[in-house]
Amino acid sequence: MNEILNDEIKRAKELLNNHINDKNNDELSGVDVADCLRVLKKNNEEEYFSYLSRLDVQSLVYSATDMPEHILKDLLTIIPNDKLVNVTKELESDEQLELLEHIQEIDEDKAKIIFDELDDNDKKDILKLSNYDDDEAGAYMQIELFKANLNDSIHQSIQNLKLLKESDEIEHIFKLFAVDEKGVLKYAIPLSDLVINDFSLKIKDVVKKNKEDKFKAIFAHDNDPIEDVVAKFHEFDLSVLPIVDSKGVLVGRITTDDIHEFIQESATEQIYNLVGVDDDAEYEDESIIKASKSRAFWLLINLFTAFLSSAIIGIFDQTIQTYVALAILMPIVASMGGNTGTQALTVTVRRLALGEIEFGDAKKVIKREIGISLVNGLFFALIVGIVSFIWFKTPLLGIVIAMAMLINLGFSGLFGTFIPLTLKKFNIDPAVGSSVLLTTATDIIGFFSFLGLATWILL
Template sequence: MNKLQEYLNSHDLSEIHPSDIAKILKQLDDSEFVDALKFVPKDLIGDVALALPDRYFDDVVENLSVDELSYAVTELESDDQTDFMQELEELDESKASQVFETLDEDDKQEITKLKTYNEDEAGSYMQFEVFTALKSEKVQDVVRRFAILRKANEIENVQNLFITNKDNKLRFTIGLDDLLIFDFSKTINENIELSDDSFEPKLAVDTDDIKDIVQQFEEYDLSVLPIVNTYGVLLGRITSDDIYDIIQDEATEQMYNLAGVDDDAEEDDGILKAGRKRATWLSLNLLTAIAASLVIAMFSDTLESMVALAILMPIVASMGGNAGTQSLTVVVRQLALGEISQGDAKRIIKKEVSISLINGFIFAIIMAIVSALWFDMPLLGVVIALSMLINLFVAGFFGATIPLFLKKMDIDPAIGSTVILTTVTDVVGFFSFLGLATYILL
């Protein structure tokens, strides 16, 4: 008996979450994984497949028939159905077409509709499953209808009731906790008029940028947001679980971009694809390293006359690089979280430069003392202190300005920032240290 069988046998199937099954499957080797798939409940296989990393998706698809895949899709909510079908199309277009043809017309229309939106539009992340009522309905009738739908698993994860008019235009949003304290014998409209609370809906248009939607969820601690078209007609909703996925994807993308790595390539098992993407950035990094080496070559006579300079030189560049990376990381992350407005540039640059200068003074004094005692040359201590101060100032300045400039140019602030910053701190560090050494010591 494998781990998955043991888990399923020891738990009530109604309490099992797809993520728990996915977690167990990821611990298995390839042969065990294929065998374990047979024991995954058929109504959960679609959710499990989406919960697994992308590299497992093809293994799931290869071991399921068209009918099994079709059933898996029908058990998903509309947004997840679209995600599943898009992944299936990328993997096996022919099989995806066969699965799509077996779906009922409603599912086909919903999937087709969601696929018309661009990836950065709110509409591409919404699901059509919503619970609505008219203002004229009595609360007791609405609650009774909700109970019937919920028992039949027609709706799930419902936190809000959306009140529409006869044209399906959104008018109010009522939390289920508020609904329960309404007078059940009165209509929804009568309850709203008697209440001191405001039920004006927070909403978004289907063509809104998804980043703005994420910001709304974070600012107002939302669990769900209704999505309407430009005429105010209710189309669907976006739930917090989708927002968590978006936030995680954005954070991962930023981390990869800062390291010069392509997130799409890294999710693929193909070594050559990931290797080519990494090689692109490494090639650029090689060019910047050559630029720094050319600066060093300008002072070859100075280095030959004083070995101590070669020993201390990497310290200046390393301190500048690390200080700059700290500033860069902070600014990139704050930009991603929307914590920096258009008028904040001067404040951010001033803050980062000030921090770098304070640290620059501290470590400049430390290295001045260490260098003077190490090589018995007080002036050498002065040289490294001044160059460290210059380089940390430059690191703080460019660590803040590079991502701010890229953002202003509508370029992801994380892309290429580290390569540019490393070049600046290396060149300035070597040039200031060796230049000051040539001027002061020789």
């Protein structure tokens, strides 16, 4: 173990050394710099601080949004404010906002100082962006754009591109957005289609030269939900999507790397939420206590529902005392129902998230899922019934457990779809509460039908 750890430290130091010795300090990405610092801090504070002071300000700021809070805190005490401001000025507007929000969590005054020192334009952009809700397209967009008027020549627009590039304020330029005099978005022309023309041509003539609608812009509104934006990227294989306001005026763009991050993070969130884990509490640097607390919340709800199941079993204590076989077999009914329901639930939650189904499809989806769970219900009722009959040599016990299985599995298909669809209908994230509600339902139905039928038929 110590060997692995030593290797890790050695590797982090080697990477950082290469990065520091590299003339342009671009050997490592921001994520990598943050990772190396994290490894060092955990194992050798002294070396960590030495590297922190030797790294250039740009590399540190670029990795700041990938740092855990405690490292960012160290960084903020080491870098003088004026240097911090200078590097922040070079970032794109959405990155500036992300950085300021990250700093704000630690040191509100510092964030305010940096903000005040920025250019008026930057300030305006940041204020504009910070007004959007977290789930709106606007919150994900950059304001820096490569655009041109329809009457501009290609030559003029390429000159603008040159200025933009020199100011270092925009990366990943794939398309020119053509607007009219009012700034309304008209066309989106891939750079590769633009530069193969004579540069004296006007933008509007480039459009005319090509098939009608070839450069028709696919766009989203700034207030559109981000999920719709993701769907558009997917559907049209986009690299960049222009964002317009309610009047159609071009206000920003979302690039594909922002979408990647969103997809990965929301998939992680969904997977975690399904088992009652909060992704924010799971970073390695967060304390065990914080992670335990966040997970305990869901376990507590689960405990409550487990006691509920116990209470149901308690009703039938006489029956169990007479037929101990019931106590032996009852976990089978509950576990098979829970698993069948969880399958239906997971498929429904994921398909809702991917936009493949919505509440309007409820009847169709529920029918399909009940169908699937009844087919499996019949199959497993038969197996479990026969095995139980052979095991305990009681034919009626086999019939009782088979009936209970069929009832429980059928209902589990119903609840596995009905619960997430209903939560979604009321705008509650179906990934979060679903599985507790579901297992409560399947446990109660499972124990009640099995022990109830047994009391009725066997006693």
